[in-house]
Amino acid sequence: MMAVKYELIKKSNECNARLGRLHTPHGIVETPIFMPVGTKATVKTMTPEELKEIGAQIILSNTYHLYLRPGHDLVEEAGGLHKFMNWDKPILTDSGGFQVFSLGDLRKITEEGVEFRSHLDGSKHFISPEKSIEIQNSLGADIIMAFDECPPYPSDRDYVKKSLERTTRWAKRCKDAHKNPETQALFGIVQGGMYKDLREQSAKEIIDLDFPGYAIGGLSVGEPKEIMYEVLDYTAPLLPEDKPRYLMGVGSPNYLFEGVIRGIDMFDCVLPTRIARNGTVLTSHGRLVVRNAEYARDFSPLDPECDCYACKNYTRAYIRHLFKANEILAARLATIHNLYFLLKLMENIRKAIKEDRLLEYREEFYKKYGYIK
Ligand SMILES: N#Cc1ccc(CCNc2nc3cc4nc(N)[nH]c(=O)c4cc3[nH]2)cc1
Numbered sequence: 001m002m003a004v005k006y007e008l009i010k011k012s013n014e015c016n017a018r019l020g021r022l023h024t025p026h027g028i029v030e031t032p033i034f035m036p037v038g039t040k041a042t043v044k045t046m047t048p049e050e051l052k053e054i055g056a057q058i059i060l061s062n063t064y065h066l067y068l069r070p071g072h073d074l075v076e077e078a079g080g081l082h083k084f085m086n087w088d089k090p091i092l093t094d095s096g097g098f099q100v101f102s103l104g105d106l107r108k109i110t111e112e113g114v115e116f117r118s119h120l121d122g123s124k125h126f127i128s129p130e131k132s133i134e135i136q137n138s139l140g141a142d143i144i145m146a147f148d149e150c151p152p153y154p155s156d157r158d159y160v161k162k163s164l165e166r167t168t169r170w171a172k173r174c175k176d177a178h179k180n181p182e183t184q185a186l187f188g189i190v191q192g193g194m195y196k197d198l199r200e201q202s203a204k205e206i207i208d209l210d211f212p213g214y215a216i217g218g219l220s221v222g223e224p225k226e227i228m229y230e231v232l233d234y235t236a237p238l239l240p241e242d243k244p245r246y247l248m249g250v251g252s253p254n255y256l257f258e259g260v261i262r263g264i265d266m267f268d269c270v271l272p273t274r275i276a277r278n279g280t281v282l283t284s285h286g287r288l289v290v291r292n293a294e295y296a297r298d299f300s301p302l303d304p305e306c307d308c309y310a311c312k313n314y315t316r317a318y319i320r321h322l323f324k325a326n327e328i329l330a331a332r333l334a335t336i337h338n339l340y341f342l343l344k345l346m347e348n349i350r351k352a353i354k355e356d357r358l359l360e361y362r363e364e365f366y367k368k369y370g371y372i373k
């Protein structure tokens with residue numbers, strides 16, 4: 001029995017977008033989908049009930065963080081991540097590679113794995129592909145990610161080539177170490193930087209290992225959006241049509257539209273939750289920094305066109321006041337709104353694909369949001 005089965009429902013007749021369903025041990029996910037990020041076994045400020053209320057279908061958590069604290073053995077003893085955090089829908093865990101490179105004090109990358117110091121207490125650690133899979137097997141997520149290296153941007157061609165070839169060898173080791181393929185789907189990750197031929201090489205090598213789903217890694221690392229779109233133009237179509245395609249670390253409205261149009265099914269990003277805690281909200285007319293003085297006497301909702309709990313019950317003036325007073329409710333209301341905004345956007349994108357009007361919807365959204373003057 002496959003842990004995750006992708007069902008292609010409909011292909012757009014105007015671009016590479018598609019509607020699908022991801023069948024997982026913890027339920028069905030309608031795609032294209034945005035996954036809220038719950039790095040340390042919580043989507044910051046939200047209860048699982050509130051996440052369901054706003055339409056979250058699947059959430060992401062991180063191997064690196066949960067290994068360091070509270071430890072994957074403790075989570076396993078608790079009955080796994082679903083039980084530990086009281087979330088009974090699907091979970092995806094990232095493998096730790098990206099987090100080690102971007103968070104830990106990286107000591108050394110060798111063929112064996114990565115040596116690093118914890119960003120918490122400076123203690124020395126070593127994660128190998130086998131260790132990453134052992135941790136993810138203990139956490140018990142429905143979808144787990146291969147341990148890979150995400151090269152920094154920019155990186156020279158030779159470094160990217162050597163790195164992708166090691167990532168392929170690590171992917172094979174992950175597959176061999178994976179204990180529960182029938183209940184946890186291991187996705188491969190395609191690397192290759194911003195080089196077309198290296199993306200083709202990585203895609204071929206990773207697809208040859210045969211995974212139930214594929215991620216495009218190595219993007220959303222500071223490259224200009226035009227470069228990301230170009231890499232997606234030639235990489236997404238290389239991935240099997242009958243498997244889910246996951247673009248890692250992407251989550252602003254334009255990136256979601258452009259990814260879906262190029263055939264991506266799954267997205268995750270800390271953006272909506274992180275900027276919410278800093279007092280910035282996403283609205284149909286662009287970003288709004290609600291803590292700014294101009295909203296002190298603005299008694300309208302964050303977004304008049306939004307029907308989320310925050311927009312139905314509170315005003316910009318009140319939420320600005322909460323931020324200025326450093327009240328915890330500020331972060332909660334802004335988070336509820338931002339996640340609802342992106343989850344609702346994905347629901348509208350799915351509807352537009354169904355009605356063959358995605359490009360028209362994109363135009364309409366971009367004009368209102370301010371992407372197009
Ligand atoms: N606010 C905010 C905000 C913070 C960070 C980001 C960039 C996230 N980008 C990103 N996450 C990634 C995770 C990844 N995980 C793995 N295993 N491999 C990747 O290549 C990879 C690439 C990524 N690129 C985007 C927005």
Ligand SMILES: [Zn+2]
Pocket residue numbers: 302303306307308309310311312336337340
């Ligand atoms: Zn709202």
